[in-house]
Amino acid sequence: MKTGPTPSPLTPADAEIGPKPPLRRFHQARWDEPLLFELGTPGERGVLPPLSQVPADVVLPDGLRRAAPPALPELSQPQVLRHYLRLSQENLGADFNVDVGQGTCTMKYSPKVNDRFVRDPKVAGLHPLQDERTVQGVLEIMYRLEGLLKEISGMDRFSLQPGAGSAAIYTNVAMIRAYFAARGEAETRDEVITTIFSHPSNAACAKTAGFKVITLYPDADGYPDIEALRRAVGPRTAALLITNPEDTGLFNPRIEEFVRIVHEAGGLCAYDQANANGILGITRARDTGFDLCHFNLHKTFSTPHACGGPAAGACGVSAELAPYLPTPTVEFDGTRYRLDDDRPESIGKIRPFYGVVPNLVRAYAWIMSLGGAGLREAAEVAVLNNNYLMAKVLQIRGASVPYAPGRPRVEQVRYSWEKLAEETGVHSEDIGVRAADFGTHYWTSHHPYIVPEPMTLEPTESYSRAELDEYAAILAEVAREAYEDPETVRTAPHRSTVHRAREDVLDDPATWAVTWRAYRRKVLGG
Amino acid sequence: MRIGLVVNPVAGLGGRVGLKGSDGADVQEKARALGATPHAAERAALALAELRSRIGGPFTVPTAGGPMGEDAVLDAGLIPDVRYRPGDPTTAADTVRAAAALAPHADLLLFAGGDGTARDVLDAVGASVPVLGVPTGVKMHSAVFGATPRAAGEAAALMAAGGVRIRDAEVMDLDEDAVRDGRVSARLYGHVRVPDVPVRVQQRKVGGTVTDPSSVRGIAAALAERLGPSELLVLGPGTTMRAVANALGADVPLMGVNVLAGSGTVVAADVAAAELEALAGTTPAWIAVTPIGGQGFLFGRGNQQISPAVLRAAGRDRLAVAATEAKLASLGGRPLLVDTGDEDLDADLRGHLPVLTGHGRFAMYPVR
Numbered sequence: 001m002k003t004g005p006t007p008s009p010l011t012p013a014d015a016e017i018g019p020k021p022p023l024r025r026f027h028q029a030r031w032d033e034p035l036l037f038e039l040g041t042p043g044e045r046g047v048l049p050p051l052s053q054v055p056a057d058v059v060l061p062d063g064l065r066r067a068a069p070p071a072l073p074e075l076s077q078p079q080v081l082r083h084y085l086r087l088s089q090e091n092l093g094a095d096f097n098v099d100v101g102q103g104t105c106t107m108k109y110s111p112k113v114n115d116r117f118v119r120d121p122k123v124a125g126l127h128p129l130q131d132e133r134t135v136q137g138v139l140e141i142m143y144r145l146e147g148l149l150k151e152i153s154g155m156d157r158f159s160l161q162p163g164a165g166s167a168a169i170y171t172n173v174a175m176i177r178a179y180f181a182a183r184g185e186a187e188t189r190d191e192v193i194t195t196i197f198s199h200p201s202n203a204a205c206a207k208t209a210g211f212k213v214i215t216l217y218p219d220a221d222g223y224p225d226i227e228a229l230r231r232a233v234g235p236r237t238a239a240l241l242i243t244n245p246e247d248t249g250l251f252n253p254r255i256e257e258f259v260r261i262v263h264e265a266g267g268l269c270a271y272d273q274a275n276a277n278g279i280l281g282i283t284r285a286r287d288t289g290f291d292l293c294h295f296n297l298h299k300t301f302s303t304p305h306a307c308g309g310p311a312a313g314a315c316g317v318s319a320e321l322a323p324y325l326p327t328p329t330v331e332f333d334g335t336r337y338r339l340d341d342d343r344p345e346s347i348g349k350i351r352p353f354y355g356v357v358p359n360l361v362r363a364y365a366w367i368m369s370l371g372g373a374g375l376r377e378a379a380e381v382a383v384l385n386n387n388y389l390m391a392k393v394l395q396i397r398g399a400s401v402p403y404a405p406g407r408p409r410v411e412q413v414r415y416s417w418e419k420l421a422e423e424t425g426v427h428s429e430d431i432g433v434r435a436a437d438f439g440t441h442y443w444t445s446h447h448p449y450i451v452p453e454p455m456t457l458e459p460t461e462s463y464s465r466a467e468l469d470e471y472a473a474i475l476a477e478v479a480r481e482a483y484e485d486p487e488t489v490r491t492a493p494h495r496s497t498v499h500r501a502r503e504d505v506l507d508d509p510a511t512w513a514v515t516w517r518a519y520r521r522k523v524l525g526g
Numbered sequence: 527m528r529i530g531l532v533v534n535p536v537a538g539l540g541g542r543v544g545l546k547g548s549d550g551a552d553v554q555e556k557a558r559a560l561g562a563t564p565h566a567a568e569r570a571a572l573a574l575a576e577l578r579s580r581i582g583g584p585f586t587v588p589t590a591g592g593p594m595g596e597d598a599v600l601d602a603g604l605i606p607d608v609r610y611r612p613g614d615p616t617t618a619a620d621t622v623r624a625a626a627a628l629a630p631h632a633d634l635l636l637f638a639g640g641d642g643t644a645r646d647v648l649d650a651v652g653a654s655v656p657v658l659g660v661p662t663g664v665k666m667h668s669a670v671f672g673a674t675p676r677a678a679g680e681a682a683a684l685m686a687a688g689g690v691r692i693r694d695a696e697v698m699d700l701d702e703d704a705v706r707d708g709r710v711s712a713r714l715y716g717h718v719r720v721p722d723v724p725v726r727v728q729q730r731k732v733g734g735t736v737t738d739p740s741s742v743r744g745i746a747a748a749l750a751e752r753l754g755p756s757e758l759l760v761l762g763p764g765t766t767m768r769a770v771a772n773a774l775g776a777d778v779p780l781m782g783v784n785v786l787a788g789s790g791t792v793v794a795a796d797v798a799a800a801e802l803e804a805l806a807g808t809t810p811a812w813i814a815v816t817p818i819g820g821q822g823f824l825f826g827r828g829n830q831q832i833s834p835a836v837l838r839a840a841g842r843d844r845l846a847v848a849a850t851e852a853k854l855a856s857l858g859g860r861p862l863l864v865d866t867g868d869e870d871l872d873a874d875l876r877g878h879l880p881v882l883t884g885h886g887r888f889a890m891y892p893v894r
Contacts, residue, residue, distance in 0.1 A: 196889070203887070214887040218859065228890035229877040425576050425676040438833075450855050487579065 023470070023477055026439030027495040036083055037516055040075030047077065078445040084139035090497040092441045098467045100389070101432065101442030103456035104199070104247050104412065106277050106299035114302075114365045118358040128353035132339055138357060139337035142330045145314075145364040152367075152375070153273070153293055154286025155316030159325045161355040163276065166201040168294035168313030169241065172270045173209040174347040175292060175317065175324040176239045179268065182324075182345060189238040189267070195224040197246035197414075199274055200447050211238060222403030223252055229261055237267035245275050247446075247456065249386065249409030259289035268321075270290065276300045277460055278383045278411030281376030291318045301363035312359035326350045363404035381461035382411045385468060389413075389459050396479045398423065402451050412458035414451050421453045426482040426489045433500060434481070434492035438474040527686045528588060530632030531574065532624045532647070534639035535593035535616055535704055537663045551615070566662040567598045569675040570638035573660040574602035576679030581686050588631040590624035598638070607631070618646050625650035634685055634721065636678065644668045644697045648716050656692050656719045658682060662851045667698035669819045670720050681723035691722040694765045694780060696818060698827070714818075714828025717780055741850040742766060744885030746773030749814055749846060750790075758793060758805060759786040760836070762815035762829040766848060770814065783831040785811075799833040807841045813837060814846040822857050824893065825875070826865030833866035842874065847891075848882040854889055861892040866880055 075083075092099070099107045117123060126138060146158040162171040173192070180189045192206035195216045203213045214232045219225040225244070240262040245251040252258065259269045271285040271293035277300050285293035297303050297309040305311060317325060327346040328339035339354075354360075371377060390413050393399050398420025401413055417428045432442035432455075446454035459468060482489050493499065512520035539557040574587070584604050589595030591611040599606040610627040612620040621643055624634045628635055629651045637647045640663010647657055659671035660678045671679025684690050699715035749770060753759050759774075761767040761784045771778045771786060778784035782796035785805055794801060805811065813832060817824050824847060825832060837845070847862070880888040 192888075207886060212888070214880065214888045214890055215883070217854070217888050225878070225890070225892065228878045228892070232880070232890045377651070422674040422676065425680055428674070448851065448855075452858075 017472065023438055023474060026437065028091075028497050029086070029503065030497050031086040031090060033083065033086045033090070035516070036073045036075075036080075037071075039079060039083060040073050041147050042074055044074045046075060046080055047414075068214040075093040080416065092436060092439070097439050097441050098463060098471050099441035100172060100457050100459040100463060100468070100471055101435065101440065101455070102305075103443050103458065104274070104444030104447075105305060105443070105445050106275075106411075106458055106460060107305065107462075108277070108299075108302050108460040109462035110302050110304055111366065111369070111406075114362040118361050118363055123358065123361055126357065132337070136337050138354075138361075139339070140332075140402070141364050142354065142357075142360055143332050143337055145360055145367070148364070148367050149295065149314050149316060151372075152280060152284070153295075153316050154284035155293060156286075156319040157322040157325055157329070158314050158316045159315050159329065159350075160312065160360055161326045162294070162313040162315055162350045162365055163356070164294075164296035164298050164311040164313035165199075166205055168315050169199075169270075169272060170202050170205040170209065171313070171315045171350050172292045172294055173205045173211070173239075173241070173328060174350075175315075175321055176270065177211075178324040178345065178347050179321055180238055189236060191232075191234075191236045192239050192241055193229065193232050193237060193262070194241045195243070195246060196448060197224075197248050197250075198241065198243035199247070199272055201241065202241040202272055206241060212236075217279075218248075218403055222248060222250055223254070224258070226254055226257065226261075229258060233261055233265040233267065235266065237262060237265045239270055241270045241272060243272040243274055245278065245410040245412075247275070247412065247414055248403050248451075249411065249413040250404055250407070251279075251410050256288055263289065270294075273421055274299060274422075275411060277458070278379050278386070280379040281372060282379055285316070286318065288382040289319055292316065293405065297359055297363040302366040303359040303362040310356045310359060312363065338457065346457050378461045379411075382459070385459040385463060386411050386413060386457075388465070389457060389468050389472060392468070393457070393475060396472070396476045398479050399455075399475070411460070412456060414446060415457065416451050416457040417453040417455060420479060420482055424486045426486050428455050430489050430492065431455070431475070431478050431482070434478045434489045435474055437495045438477070438494050440471055440474050442506065527633045528586075529577065529682055529686070529843070530588040530628040530635045531570060531595045531747040532621060532628055532635065532637045533566050533570045533593065533595045533598055534621050534637070534643040534646075534662070535564050535566050535640035536858070537643055539564060540695050551617075554615075556622070558771040564593070566638045567593055567601070569662045570595070570598035570660050571601035572675040573636065573638070573672070573679035573682070574598060574604055576676040577682050577686075578602055578604060580680065580683035588628050590620070592719050594620065594624055598602045616644070621646040622650040631667050634658060635681055636682060638662045638675075640666055641668050641698055644670050644718070644760060645699060645715050648697050651718070653717075656685075657722055658720050667818070667821050668715075669695045669743070669821075670697060670718055670835075675826060681721050684723050687883075692719050693722040694718070695720040696764065696828070698818070698821070714781065717765075741884045742769040743773050744887070745848045745850075745882050748882055748885045749848070750774055753788045753812060754810070755788045756809070757788055758809050758811040759788070760784075760802065760806065760811050760813045760832065761786065762813075762832060764816050764828075765816070766816040766850070766853070767814060770848070783829055787840040797831060799831045799836070802831055803833060803835045803839070806836045810844070811836075811840050812844045812846055814848060815838045816848050817853065817857070817862050819853050819856050821863075822860055823863045823865070824866065826863075830867075834866050834871045837866065837871060845875075846882055847879050849889075851860075851883050851889070852882070854881065854891065864893055 074076050109212050117390060126135060142160055148160045162168045180186050190212055192211040193214045194202040203215060216224045216228045244255055262269050268291045269288040270450050273293050273295050277294055288422055293316045295314045298305050299313055323345040324347055327343045327348060328341045331338050331340045387408050390409060393415060398417055400416050400419060402416050429444060435442040446456045478489060511522060536554050539554055539562045586605045586607045587597050587599045588607045588609050591608045593614045594616060596606040596608055609631060610624040618741050625647045632655055635655050635657045637643055637657060638660040644659055658678055658681055660675050661671040672681055694717040697715045697718055761771055763781055768778060768780050775790040776792050778792060779796050784795050785793040785797060787793050814823060815829060816829060864872045866872055876893050878890050880894050881891045883889050
């Protein structure tokens, strides 16, 4: 029987049973904010740009000259600042919310101080066509960053030129193709093996590069099926492309055996370290026997994600594959840094110039600020946060973790709301939209859709225990609503600037408007 | 849009008391004696309640009298429009007559029951009206049911909102007496038309719904590339295989096993085992089959014409198993199943098979 003080009649009843921590009374700001192009007054100026340094007698060819001056908005600096501050309040910006629901697209704190390095004119003012004698500093940063990544992964060489994610995977696949072409096996080794819970980009990139793709499904324990691997390998095997831990959050305990089986068949092994957030300083790709690997600097090394934009990747290879790295590489002779373009076996350029230098600088700064012990601690805290959150989510009615139930996960978990959906008719996507009403982010990056009603959470090391408690409390509240008042969840959002977006419009190229010009043409009909 | 409802009140009666089905008055009587109570109407009402919550109400539902729909419609706060009065007790013939009476008055006919009910509805309405099952039976091997009663209601609401395609779906026929003896014996009974709402799998545009046309075209192209000019392509039944035939320029019946030549011409349609054995015994043949969605049977259900002799003549290397990734996902991690009637052959087929999921794309998938 419950003992203790009798609640005062003045205490609201729900103070005893209400969600803990209390959910914040979030409401997105609603500004009737005009478009930037609709603001301002003709002739108004925010900044006076410096005069052109081009001598007056230089005449540009006609093809490069504008017919008319550009139609730029004309407004003062404070107006611009207010405009963007208002816009930032009308969405769930990363600086406002606990965005562990970004799923596989790791969101972690990008220290603001690193942006000061990037904004420094010494970095911001660099031009990719400068003589290499005048860019020694940034070449040194790249060279040192390569050294750090070599140490973190055990690999022998890195290229920092590729973009991250698919661009990095494609770089690895291109090197694998070049390697077998050089050995006269391009025709016979035409199969790439991957797993269903590896990032789908692995299959897609291999296919794009001309390989056949064989996908392994999980065994009864939720791990990639090793018997299927044994059946899949053979003289046609070019490579294994595998994410580990996979997007289920499970680390393949037989990964060394996987590598050995593929090597014995004459294939290469490429480690997709998109989920490296939980293994830094704990395992190394090369020590497991991998021939290639890549990091997404925008995930693991705390640089902006940038939504398909200027993300930076890093591809690492063993000495045997180093000749195929993209060109140029950064070399150091003890005195000077130089770009080496004289690489006859290289797969060539993957991106223009050096890659995304600002993100390379941020990643370098982040690693240097943490040091070796700090990297490992970041990984350990990410794993701890993830399993702490999992323990809380599993207490919520309707939530479950398919595949290997009861086992701890590494740095993320793919949950399922299947039970809740069956019992209430409320889907994972509805829960995500309703979560926005409480000021938190929950996206839908759960590809491939093998887990029914998926939800993927990846808390990283950046979130406090209080924030994780709040996130779990929000999910619990939304789940309770789904059972008691499903209509509220299904008709969410209720506290946002705009109502639910129409996905058919987002998915249809005929209605995309990614620029002002496109918006004018497609939406305004101008 | 008018949505009709027919309920098989005894569907599922045997399940909770371990009778593996509810076909026949004897079994139903036995089930009641064991303490079973009907719950089909209750589950049908749940589907209607979900439908009502999504499209608003109350609205009129063409249905059959009493326990065959009227009660469930009233339970869900909707208005029954009774078009058929069943006898007491109700029989399978009542389901057939009720469905036939409702079909002209519905744009979608919901039926609550299991595989047996699906067969009766198919007999009654054929392809004249799209149907969708509210799962209340013991066995639901047919690919015509919502994953849950609520999911069925949701699919109906999506269809009412417009823009949902209609596709063919498989109705399975399971021999309950055989199941009670410990044998599973199912065959493909036919096809009905259902709204194409993949309710088992999270619905979001990921390029992989149940009838993903680009995957099927990729599968067809991959099969065509393998097929030598003097080889035959034996296509099993099912919508995926018919789409493959269409992509190769041939039109074949949905049911049964069909044989194409390398040129895409139809050599034989809806063949029997003996005819197929004669063809495959003289000309090298590829055997292409797709597992039954949600269930996973590869051989021994609905395609018994592809006999052990045909499979042996082709050889394991000329066996092409094809399925879209969404179809594999619908198995929820369960293996593919074989029951060719030849235990040695079944043993040979077990293990892992490469399943063609698109052009140049395979899943290495377990077979049991």
